[in-house]
Structure formats: C-alpha cells, structure tokens
C-alpha cells in the first residue's frame with residue numbers, strides 16, 4: 147500500500163491575517179524512476195484538475211511507485227475563491243490584472259553563465275548543478291528580496307520551487323467551453339501519444355511566464371547550448387499544460403478517464419511500475435502554436451456557437467451565427483461567421499453575449515496527424 151503524505155503549504159496572507167494555504171500530497175517512490183509534479187486549478191474556474199488529482203491518488207495508492215510524485219490541488223487559493231455572483235473568475239489577479247499563469251520566473255541569461263563555468267560534462271552532474279541553479283534562483287526571489295513580491299509571484303514561485311524539483315511537470319487547466327487539448331514542447335511530441343487527448347499544440351522555446359515554459363525552457367535552452375559546445379546531453383525533462391475540457395465543471399467519471407490517461411504517460415516514463423495502462427487508439431492531431439489561432443468577434447451581439455469541437459470545419463461553413471435584434475426589420479438580424487480555409491475548432495468563449503473583439507473561438511488553422 148502506497149503511503150500518501152499530506153502537508154499544508156502557506157502561500158501568503160489576506161488583509162485580515164487569514165492564511166492562504168494549499169494542500170500538498172506526496173508519494174515517495176523507490177527512486178528507480180523520474181519524479182513528477184502535478185498541480186491543478188491555477189486559474190480559479192478551471193476546477194476539473196482537482197477531480198483528476200483525486201482520481202490519480204485513488205489509483206496511485208494501489209500501484210507500485212518508482213519516482214516521487216507531488217500533487218497540488220487548489221494551487222491558487224486566491225483564484226479558487228474569486229467569485230462574482232454565481233461565476234468563478236480567477237484567471238487574472240484582481241489587483242494587478244495579470245494572468246495568474248504568467249508570473250513564473252525564468253532568467254535566460256543564466257544559461258550562458260552556467261555553461262561557461264561548467265566543471266563536468268557528465269549528464270548526472272550537469273542535471274544536479276543546473277537544478278540547484280534553478281532552485282537557487284527561486285530561493286533568491288522568495289527569501290532574499292527586500293522589495294518584496296506581488297501576491298501572484300509569491301504563489302507562483304512557491305509552486306515553481308516544487309516543480310523544479312521534479313523531472314516531469316503537468317499543469318492541469320481547462321479552456322472556457324472547450325475540448326481536451328495538450329500544450330506540449332516541440333521536442334517532447336513523442337510523449338503526446340501517451341495521453342488520451344486528440345489535439346496537441348506544439349510550443350516553441352520562448353518563455354511567456356507560464357508554468358510549463360518556466361520548467362521546460364531552461365532545460366531546452368541548456369540542451370541547445372550544450373549541443374552547440376559539442377557536449378553530449380539528453381534532454382529528459384518534460385512539462386505539459388493539460389487542458390481537461392470546460393471550466394466551472396467537475397465530472398468525477400471523466401476525471402477517472404483523465405487520470406488513466408495521465409497514468410498511461412507516467413507508466414511510459416517509468417514513474418509507476420505497471421503495464422495496465424494503454425493509451426487509446428485515436429487519431430491525434432497537432433498544430434504549431436503559431437497556427438493555433440484566436441478568432442475575434444467582428445461585431446458585438448448574441449452568439450449561437452455552431453462549430454463542433456474536434457471536427458474539421460470546412461472552408462465557408464459557419465463557425466457561429468450572431469444575433470442582432472437591434473437590426474431586426476430594418477437590417478440584418480443574423481450574421482454568419484466563417485473562414486476561407488479548413489480549421490479544427492478547439493474551444494469557444496464561455497458566454498453567448500460578446501463585445502466586438504471578444505476572443506470567440508480558438509482553432510487549429512494548420513494541422514497534421516501526430517505520429
């Protein structure tokens with residue numbers, strides 16, 4: 147029987163002095179496999195990842211564990227509790243307006259310095275030294291910073307401190323109204339086929355503040371720099387943002403399926419000692435981040451979303467129709483919206499009423515089969 151250790155991490159304080167805390171679940175592995183960090187709910191309304199962590203723990207407690215596994219539900223205690231009426235907000239820090247998933251830390255300039263002062267070309271030694279450097283960078287931010295941190299930075303850096311200690315990182319999110327999709331660094335696309343997710347966005351090595359980038363970009367840049375110096379190095383670290391469907395929803399049965407999908411990946415990576423998980427035989431499509439396009443509403447109005455997620459929408463077929471009752475009788479009350487090329491719709495805006503310029507849909511504008 148696997149032992150699951152629980153601890154409570156302090157993330158900050160509210161004005162009244164109330165503590166902001168998150169639960170941390172830890173499973174010690176035998177040490178024969180890579181370690182994993184999994185977090186959920188960094189964006190307040192994206193709650194399904196908490197249910198997936200529940201189902202993962204239910205499975206993990208009966209499995210043999212090789213690598214250490216850290217799981218953090220409710221990763222952002224401010225976002226999770228940020229309600230307005232019946233809705234959860236929690237995508238942006240309400241004080242600064244900054245997206246909660248754009249506050250992680252990475253100093254790209256440290257790569258050159260690190261490689262120049264490297265004393266060993268042994269992979270194990272490089273990994274240890276580089277991980278220590280990343281952790282020291284976070285410690286400097288958290289503990290040796292007399293000008294302080296924003297609320298969001300304090301939360302992000304404490305999560306990142308745990309994530310940097312793992313070889314594999316999964317950040318569980320959802321879209322607004324959305325199909326499942328996976329953000330995967332281009333170099334790790336071979337791993338995408340182990341998740342039961344039909345659509346994968348392949349991302350380049352540029353850092354924009356997100357958890358996945360903050361944990362794979364340093365290692366990717368390091369491996370490129372080492373390769374340019376002729377040093378043999380295997381890039382083994384991987385990070386993914388797993389988009390589990392729509393926000394504001396908990397479905398424990400779907401979560402059980404998603405847990406199996408994650409376990410299939412963890413089994414492939416030898417984190418768990420098992421052969422019971424098999425990825426589904428589905429056609430998987432990929433799209434480069436530059437071709438993952440947002441479609442902004444050309445007008446204000448009331449939207450009837452028509453396109454089905456995951457299916458190819460042919461050129462000229464309607465994505466949506468927009469109702470404008472103010473034009474009824476003396477103008478066009480209905481406007482059909484389409485594109486001049488085939489796309490795969492992945493997600494759409496959560497509300498039916500939109501202003502001109504609202505991000506209506508996100509689609510794969512160019513796609514190919516992932517093999």
Ligand SMILES: [Zn+2]
Pocket residue numbers: 189192247319320
């Ligand atoms: Zn999110």
